[in-house]
Amino acid sequence: MNDLLNLSPDEWTAVRLSIRVATVAMFASLPVGIAVAYLLARTHFPGKSIVNGIVLLPLILPPVVTGYLLLLSFGRRGPIGAFLDQHFGIVFSFRWTGAALACAVMAFPLLVRSIRLSIEAVDRRLEDAAGTLGANPLWVFLFVTLPLILPGIIAGMILCFAKAMGEFGATITFVSNIPGETQTLPSAIYTLTQIPGGESGALRLTLVSIIISMGALLVSEFMARRVDERISA
Amino acid sequence: MSLAVDVTHRFGSFLLEARFVSEGRLTAFFGRSGSGKTSLVNIIAGVVRPDRGRIVLDDTPLVDTERGLFVPKYRRRVGYVFQEGRLFPHLTVRQNLLFGRWFTPARERHISLDQVLDLLDIGPLLDRRPGGLSGGEKQRVAIGRALLTSPRLLLMDEPLASLDDSRKEEILPFIERLRDQAQVPIVYVSHSLPEVARLATTVVVLQDGRIVATGSPTDVLGRADVIASDLAAEGGVLIEASVSGHDRAFGLTALLSRAGTFQAPHLDLPIGTPVRVRIRARDVMIATTRPDGLSALNVLSGVVRALDASGDGLIDVGLDCGGVRLAARLTRKSIAMLKLEPGREVYAVIKSVALDRETLGRAPTPVEPTSADASTSRA
Numbered sequence: 338m339n340d341l342l343n344l345s346p347d348e349w350t351a352v353r354l355s356i357r358v359a360t361v362a363m364f365a366s367l368p369v370g371i372a373v374a375y376l377l378a379r380t381h382f383p384g385k386s387i388v389n390g391i392v393l394l395p396l397i398l399p400p401v402v403t404g405y406l407l408l409l410s411f412g413r414r415g416p417i418g419a420f421l422d423q424h425f426g427i428v429f430s431f432r433w434t435g436a437a438l439a440c441a442v443m444a445f446p447l448l449v450r451s452i453r454l455s456i457e458a459v460d461r462r463l464e465d466a467a468g469t470l471g472a473n474p475l476w477v478f479l480f481v482t483l484p485l486i487l488p489g490i491i492a493g494m495i496l497c498f499a500k501a502m503g504e505f506g507a508t509i510t511f512v513s514n515i516p517g518e519t520q521t522l523p524s525a526i527y528t529l530t531q532i533p534g535g536e537s538g539a540l541r542l543t544l545v546s547i548i549i550s551m552g553a554l555l556v557s558e559f560m561a562r563r564v565d566e567r568i569s570a
Numbered sequence: 571m572s573l574a575v576d577v578t579h580r581f582g583s584f585l586l587e588a589r590f591v592s593e594g595r596l597t598a599f600f601g602r603s604g605s606g607k608t609s610l611v612n613i614i615a616g617v618v619r620p621d622r623g624r625i626v627l628d629d630t631p632l633v634d635t636e637r638g639l640f641v642p643k644y645r646r647r648v649g650y651v652f653q654e655g656r657l658f659p660h661l662t663v664r665q666n667l668l669f670g671r672w673f674t675p676a677r678e679r680h681i682s683l684d685q686v687l688d689l690l691d692i693g694p695l696l697d698r699r700p701g702g703l704s705g706g707e708k709q710r711v712a713i714g715r716a717l718l719t720s721p722r723l724l725l726m727d728e729p730l731a732s733l734d735d736s737r738k739e740e741i742l743p744f745i746e747r748l749r750d751q752a753q754v755p756i757v758y759v760s761h762s763l764p765e766v767a768r769l770a771t772t773v774v775v776l777q778d779g780r781i782v783a784t785g786s787p788t789d790v791l792g793r794a795d796v797i798a799s800d801l802a803a804e805g806g807v808l809i810e811a812s813v814s815g816h817d818r819a820f821g822l823t824a825l826l827s828r829a830g831t832f833q834a835p836h837l838d839l840p841i842g843t844p845v846r847v848r849i850r851a852r853d854v855m856i857a858t859t860r861p862d863g864l865s866a867l868n869v870l871s872g873v874v875r876a877l878d879a880s881g882d883g884l885i886d887v888g889l890d891c892g893g894v895r896l897a898a899r900l901t902r903k904s905i906a907m908l909k910l911e912p913g914r915e916v917y918a919v920i921k922s923v924a925l926d927r928e929t930l931g932r933a934p935t936p937v938e939p940t941s942a943d944a945s946t947s948r949a
Contacts, residue, residue, distance in 0.1 A: 347892050462656055468643040469650040470719055471673030480669070484660045519629075 350383055350517050351525035352545055358521055359501035362440035363448055363494050370493065374452035375478075389519055393399035395507075396446040404510025407439055411511070413494060435512035436519045440501035447496040455489020456482070488564045522546055571755040573597065573723065576635070577623030586610060594772030595934060596749045596756045600763075601776035605696040607759045608774070611725050614757065615650045616643030626724055644673070649716030649754070655708040657700035663711050664696040670719035679720050686714040689751070690744055706737035710744065717754065724748075724925075727759045733812055737948035744931050745769060767791055768850040768931030769809050777798075787846075792895060805886070806850035810933060813843045822867075822922065829894035832935055833867040834925040843935035851886055853924035857917045858908050859940040868920040872896065874912050877905065889918055897929075 411418040429435035505523040512519040529535035612618040776781040811827035872891035
């Protein structure tokens with residue numbers, strides 16, 4: 338039992354890395370997620386169904402394919418990766434930032450879907466009312482729409498975080514499995530199951546995964562309930 | 571203030587064609603559901619962009635499709651009280667009230683939170699959330715929220731429609747005070763004849779997307795042709811009168827009009843207060859000789875002016891009582907029995923209890939100029 342709670346330094350590294358990757362993926366994709374969700378919920382433009390399809394694609398594609406596409410485009414020799422490297426010094430391939438990018442892309446559909454549904458549920462007549470009170474569209478969004486969709490945003494963020502914690506296929510394809518740099522929890526568990534005597538380590542990290550996921554779920558439930566009370570009370 | 575509207579707009583198969591000018595303090599849009607009242611108000615507020623037309627408030631054009639002008643709703647400074655209140659559920663009453671004020675330039679704010687709390691009696695609600703308020707409280711907060719933007723025009727779309735009768739009685743006096751004190755011109759949408767008769771200074775009657783009559787309530791609401799048949803039971807005339815005395819012993823108030831003096835159930839208003847009395851045609855009886863041994867307290871002498879069929883075998887008898895027009899709804903049989911015809915001298919009999927709160931209201935009083943009025947009004 339004692340053995341189950343004592344993580345080795347390498348295992349701790351994987352845990353910390355996973356949390357960092359998932360947190361960065363969640364916060365970095367949030368503004369884009371809200372913008373895309375708003376666009377899809379509220380506007381009509383030619384090619385909207387194609388944009389919708391692209392957003393949802395990572396949900397349906399094999400993760401390995403998504404990872405490979407990321408490698409082709411964001412790798413050092415890929416068109417976007419080369420551009421970012423030359424002009425901004427940003428490198429994704431084989432770095433933890435690449436793991437965060439892969440997680441963000443994989444979790445994006447879940448984030449957008451959750452926020453989009455809550456935007457569609459907002460009573461537009463409240464927004465009209467805010468408009469007649471003198472609020473221009475930006476203020477209406479910040480003071481009325483955003484607070485009303487907060488439960489959906491929180492749910493989306495938690496889904497995004499949980500998905501990022503568990504992401505494996507796209508990450509390992511795009512940034513490989515380098516201990517201390519790109520070896521997240523799932524990669525570490527996978528590696529431990531491949532070496533003799535790694536079972537106990539794999540079990541410890543599995544337990545950690547369960548605890549973190551469960552914790553995230555409880556936090557989201559708690560926050561959603563508090564927001565709900567504020568909105569409906 | 572003056573509001574000039576001339577717009578055309580198509581909603582699916584419904585065509586709204588409205589053209590009117592009002593200089594009234596409370597302009598009522600009157601008509602049955604689906605006549606286009608709310609659509610017209612939405613166009614004035616800027617929530618809906620009309621296909622064609624012009625809207626000018628005082629000297630400021632809000633819409634002019636020929637010049638491609640459309641002032642967005644958040645720059646119109648037009649307050650809007652919606653039928654369902656539409657308070658923001660995530661904000662407290664205080665935050666709801668101050669929402670619009672925040673967007674109003676400081677030098678154009680001419681009504682304070684304290685004034686609004688006082689006028690609408692909503693001080694104790696400030697820290698509550700809309701979810702916990704009653705329907706009447708919600709509507710008062712919604713009115714306060716619109717007022718605190720210091721609007722140049724206040725639109726009210728059936729603000730009482732979702733309330734029961736006692737809640738309506740709770741809000742109507744506030745709207746009367748608003749009309750007489752707040753110096754904000756009001757456009758009031760309603761399908762309720764009693765409300766319009768009580769509140770309006772100008773009435774615009776809509777039918778199937780068109781305006782069929784515009785004018786003062788005494789002129790417009792007495793016309794049988796503009797009162798839709800489903801409201802026929804409410805048909806009658808509106809008379810201007812003033813409180814001339816109180817009879818405490820019997821709990822009566824005397825109202826002096828050009829047609830004579832009416833006895834009405836006690837009204838808690840000072841002597842001299844102008845009031846409006848709506849006399850429903852169905853509440854008026856006719857006698858050919860001055861009646862004796864009758865419980866009704868109001869007997870007015872007059873002359874039969876005209877006989878109009880009002881449907882269902884009933885006849886509306888038009889009367890002239892000292893220059894004031896009255897209407898009495900009688901059966902054909904009564905007409906035949908009394909041999910009524912134009913020119914005949916008769917007595918109109920009205921029970922005092924027919925003059926209840928439903929039919930009586932404070933008439934608009936002239937606005938006394940104040941410093942706030944002088945600094946903000948350009949009319």
